[in-house]
Amino acid sequence: MLVPPPLSLYVHIPWCVQKCPYCDFNSHALKTDIPELDYIDALIDDLETDLKAYQLEDGHRSLHSIFIGGGTPSLISPEEIGRLLQAIEARIPFSPDIEITMEANPGTVEAGRFTAYREVGVNRISIGIQSFQDEKLKRLGRIHGRNEAIRAAQLAEEAGLNSFNVDLMHGLPDQSIEDALSDLKQAIALNPPHLSWYQLTIEPNTLFYSKPPTLPDDDDLWDIFEQGHQLLTEAGYVQYEISGYSKPGKQCQHNLNYWRFGDYLGIGCGSHGKISFADGTITRTVKVKHPRGYLNPEKPYLVQETQVDSDERPFEFFMNRFRLLESCPKQDFVERTGLPLSTIQAPIEWALSQNYLEDSGDEWQITEHGKLFLNDLLAAFVEEE
Structure with a gap:
């Protein structure tokens, strides 16, 4: 949930x-x-x-x-x-x-x-x-x-x-x-x-x-x-x-x-936002970019609103989380994406086999080797069409 x-x-x-x-x-x-x-x-x-x-x-x-x-x-x-x-x-x-x-x-x-x-x-x-x-x-x-x-x-x-x-x-x-x-x-x-x-x-x-x-x-x-x-x-x-x-x-x-996949409202020209809801929805927002348009009372502030689909969430979560050097509690993935750990079992096992990650039971830790191959690590969480 x-x-x-x-x-x-x-x-x-x-x-x-x-x-x-x-x-x-x-x-x-x-x-x-x-x-x-x-x-x-x-x-x-x-x-x-x-x-x-x-x-x-x-x-x-x-x-x-x-x-x-x-x-x-x-x-x-x-x-x-x-x-x-x-x-x-x-x-x-x-x-x-x-x-x-x-x-x-x-x-x-x-x-x-x-x-x-x-x-x-x-x-x-x-x-x-x-x-x-x-x-x-x-x-x-x-x-x-x-x-x-x-x-x-x-x-x-x-x-x-x-x-x-x-x-x-x-x-x-x-x-x-x-x-x-x-x-x-x-x-x-x-x-x-x-x-x-x-x-x-x-x-x-x-x-x-x-x-x-x-x-x-x-x-x-x-x-x-x-x-x-x-x-x-x-x-x-x-x-x-x-x-x-x-x-x-x-x-x-x-x-x-940001890096822990938290929520944020964005106000002002060109600002971005991300909001999560208990029903499992994650919404991203973008506001009008130019000051002239933003200050026009006849126009809405919001220019784009999109939903983060379930198959996009693992990549988005780890793209942010692996900027940090701290370990990542597994429960954070479940709570902030709304997905079970089974969703990412295959890419996690592959990352462990490549020595990109370490598994301590409750947490994952990116290794020094994993930092050198971060793009390869993140690519493993992209859903193939």
Whole structure:
């Protein structure tokens, strides 16, 4: 029987000062002032529509986490972020230990601003630093410099938040091993409770895709990861997912809920949602992408609603779950897909025979060998037609 898992909320703010050449997110460069009053009103109305549509108005499910992403959410004033959070809490209960994260860019943060966001309810900030080297930041289209990046992390620590994250990339254009490790050492010196350290990838529909820069070769990328992972481990960080490192107890709860096949509502331009129901239904949603359409009162917010069929659920479950390095309780598969273990007996036995997984009785654990052949492992759970 499917047991509805923890529920999170993703809020998308679509505007940026300018579009970065590597970014394939739904973000739009500012051409005029942000219509923040109208947009916050629309977000609240979008949430109300979802709560009614998916019968979540009665308070039987509470919010486990909120993530305000973008775009650049720190372009929205603390007052309006506070109004949004008050409106959300008035419509759906917050769990006592709710994590409320907001993304921020160093170039849009003024002194004291993090404190203002904390005072209206944000208890975790994720800072998009990407690099501490001015030349690399310029290549990435970032509007901040090294000093602003360092100051932003210091402000986040001084603001008295529960936690903060530093986003850092490696494998940048013409980046040497020494440059990449220098960035990482600077990030570690700032002592963030959480560090997202990930490799730059060139995505379709980006400027870098149409005009590819020269990136480090595979040998250098492996050396960067291997040496960087050792630096992080020695500094007390624990890798708990592919690109996520944290001090003990400071994992991002919102991301954990994604990877554990949890539920989440998505409000705002282009946001995605996933909702499970006790009758065994799992529904995915997508909202209208462009701000102009999203703010048009004549149009619905929802542009796509699909059901996750039973034969798709094993792949979706493990595609998310195997991002995490923790073991996977077998009961989680049963409760979050609504399927019996017999459904996946054949691919599990094959994965065990290949030394991709270990079976401890109640849990599965992906092996080091399995991580190297993750695509092969996941392919085993795809239903053949």
